[in-house]
Amino acid sequence: MKKFIVIGVGRMGSKHATNLLKNRVDGACLAAIADCSTEALRKFESAHGKVRCFTDWRRCVEEIKPDAAIIATPHYSHVPIASELIAGGIAVLSEKPEAVETCEALRMNEIAAAHPETPFAIMYNQRTNPVYMRAKEIVDSGALGRLKRVTLTVTDWYRSQNYYDQGGWRASWSGEGGGVLINQCVHQLDVLQWLVGMPERIYAHAGTVNRNITVENEMYCYMEYPDGLKGTFTASAHELKGSNLLEIAADKGKLTIGKYSMKYYRFTPSEEVVNATAKRGYGKAKVRVKRYRYGLIKLIRDALFGQQLNVIGTFADFLNGKAAKPVAYGVEGARALEFINAAYMSAYSGKAVSLPIDPEEYSMTIAKFKEEEKNNGKVFVR
Numbered sequence: 332m333k334k335f336i337v338i339g340v341g342r343m344g345s346k347h348a349t350n351l352l353k354n355r356v357d358g359a360c361l362a363a364i365a366d367c368s369t370e371a372l373r374k375f376e377s378a379h380g381k382v383r384c385f386t387d388w389r390r391c392v393e394e395i396k397p398d399a400a401i402i403a404t405p406h407y408s409h410v411p412i413a414s415e416l417i418a419g420g421i422a423v424l425s426e427k428p429e430a431v432e433t434c435e436a437l438r439m440n441e442i443a444a445a446h447p448e449t450p451f452a453i454m455y456n457q458r459t460n461p462v463y464m465r466a467k468e469i470v471d472s473g474a475l476g477r478l479k480r481v482t483l484t485v486t487d488w489y490r491s492q493n494y495y496d497q498g499g500w501r502a503s504w505s506g507e508g509g510g511v512l513i514n515q516c517v518h519q520l521d522v523l524q525w526l527v528g529m530p531e532r533i534y535a536h537a538g539t540v541n542r543n544i545t546v547e548n549e550m551y552c553y554m555e556y557p558d559g560l561k562g563t564f565t566a567s568a569h570e571l572k573g574s575n576l577l578e579i580a581a582d583k584g585k586l587t588i589g590k591y592s593m594k595y596y597r598f599t600p601s602e603e604v605v606n607a608t609a610k611r612g613y614g615k616a617k618v619r620v621k622r623y624r625y626g627l628i629k630l631i632r633d634a635l636f637g638q639q640l641n642v643i644g645t646f647a648d649f650l651n652g653k654a655a656k657p658v659a660y661g662v663e664g665a666r667a668l669e670f671i672n673a674a675y676m677s678a679y680s681g682k683a684v685s686l687p688i689d690p691e692e693y694s695m696t697i698a699k700f701k702e703e704e705k706n707n708g709k710v711f712v713r
């Protein structure tokens with residue numbers, strides 16, 4: 332039985348702690364919670380009864396000597412806390428994003444690489460969506476042939492001014508390190524890179540629309556990938572009845588992926604053959620369609636306990652030698668983050684940005700955003 336602690340028991344961390352406390356994770360138990368806010372600790376205890384509580388996470392680690400820690404604090408504290416824990420030999424499951432700046436994530440990854448015996452994972456729970464898992468199998472099998480186009484639309488993270496007015500660390504460059512991209516879309520951007528890899532170039536436009544915030548609540552990106560794959564990505568947090576759609580078009584097939592179901596179209600013959608053999612100006616292939624769904628029981632379970640429980644469960648299994656790997660290694664967190672940093676740089680400069688980015692350049696860019704924020708400026712309102 333592995334002893335877990337949860338650091339940060341706000342909205343998300345309290346759910347992780349509850350799942351552990353209620354024995355919903357095989358081979359793991361909640362040994363203690365740590366939060367710098369006594370109010371957060373009291374709130375958890377008043378809902379669940381007596382738990383070992385600490386206002387200082389280092390004290391918690393010293394006294395409890397846990398096997399693993401889940402970090403669910405605001406973004407800027409992920410790397411400082413995770414790096415100390417990993418260096419101290421405590422397995423870490425960090426909430427997303429891995430970091431705010433690529434340079435911090437790379438620093439974190441170096442520390443993780445220097446401690447290969449200490450597991451480091453990241454909470455990319457959307458990788459446990461069965462629809463995305465099936466899409467990954469199909470793409471990796473090569474059955475789609477050459478990928479041509481990827482289109483990702485994520486406009487279902489609606490946030491009103493009231494959400495932003497609740498204050499705290501959210502929706503600011505100094506507190507969160509960005510807006511809809513780094514907070515919400517990091518999940519989908521991870522799934523995107525997990526499926527099709529990283530782009531070589533990003534050209535982006537960002538906006539702050541109809542909200543009194545300094546960060547972006549919309550983003551439009553055009554991406555170029557190796558081997559001719561091209562893509563677009565649209566994100567918005569101000570659209571009612573938003574969409575969540577991922578489409579991957581390829582030579583031998585196409586995936587149309589929603590949040591809960593996917594259609595897989597298979598072409599016989601491939602587009603390349605259709606084109607080479609067409610005797611008219613148009614072309615056609617035989618199309619077979621297969622539909623995949625999330626699955627009702629899994630959907631109910633994930634809705635009740637959170638998709639994050641899948642990640643914690645696999646992490647505990649990994650620590651107990653029952654799973655070959657975590658859902659996502661922590662070091663993989665740098666990828667979606669680099670995409671996001673590149674998009675911010677491009678949107679700010681008005682120029683396309685090549686990847687890998689220069690991490691120092693992004694640090695200088697975000698420093699400017701923070702300066703503008705201090706002067707009550709909105710970085711992406713021109």
Ligand SMILES: NC(=O)c1ccc[n+]([C@@H]2O[C@H](COP(=O)([O-])OP(=O)(O)OC[C@H]3O[C@@H](n4cnc5c(N)ncnc54)[C@H](O)[C@@H]3O)[C@@H](O)[C@H]2O)c1
Pocket residue numbers: 338339340341342343344365366367368371388403404405406408426427428454456499514639
């Ligand atoms: N995986 C997901 O789907 C998902 C969903 C929501 C939030 N999150 C992530 O979870 C993290 C927390 O988000 P939240 O919505 O729970 O925020 P929150 O503000 O509700 O909770 C954060 C908690 O951390 C505590 N805290 C801050 N600094 C601390 C420190 N140094 N030591 C100990 N405690 C500290 C705060 O007092 C607070 O109680 C963020 O990284 C967020 O992006 C992930």
